[in-house]
Amino acid sequence: MSAKRGDRAAPPPRPGGYVLRFATNDAAKGWEELCRQAAANTRAAFDAIESDPCPSPPTSRQHPLKGSLSTAAHNGKTLPQWQYEVTAGGRIW
Template sequence: MSPKRGDRVTVPPPSDEWDVRFGTSDAVRGWEELCRLALANTRRCFDTVRTDPRSQAQPERQHRLRGRRGTGRWKGRDLEQWEYAVTSGGRVAI
């Protein structure tokens, strides 16, 4: 069965890691496309997001979005919005 919105991106995480889930059906398609085009970079993105989604170790790859995109609302809570650059044109919103 193909993944859909709200599904886990992969296997359940260990207790000290984040549970990464798809936010939209478009995210499912985009993730699969990134895996097809840049598997190693996509895996590094996944590992980083799962262990430290707000890491500032590689600001050219991972950073908080600016302006009104810097905050998103989820289940009534305002949360920081981050981005990970998998390729020069492929981004993952966190």
């Protein structure tokens, strides 16, 4: 069964780690494609985001979005949006 909006991005979180979920069905499909194209980089991205989704200071691959994309509403809360550079052309928001 394919992942869809609201599903947890596998693998399961480590103790104390964050649970990663897809915001849209397209995000779930994109994740699968990114895993096929750059498995090792995608796994490194998953591990980095799971352990610290908003590092301070930002890393060379993980940084906050700017302007109108800097925040998004989720369950009635306004949260910062970050981007992780998986490959030169592949990004995770």
